[in-house]
Amino acid sequence: MVKHRRPYNPRRLGNPELARARKERYLRRQAGQLGFALTPVHGEVS
Numbered sequence: 001m002v003k004h005r006r007p008y009n010p011r012r013l014g015n016p017e018l019a020r021a022r023k024e025r026y027l028r029r030q031a032g033q034l035g036f037a038l039t040p041v042h043g044e045v046s
Contacts, residue, residue, distance in 0.1 A: 031038050
């Protein structure tokens, strides 16, 4: 909020979809740096 000068938005905190998207971006970036390419898996993975 302070860094980007955006108003407080309580819906962004604890949003599981947002957390998943952030984690996916991080993992894709890490895999790319290690020379791997990630491909999506269709269906549920447990």
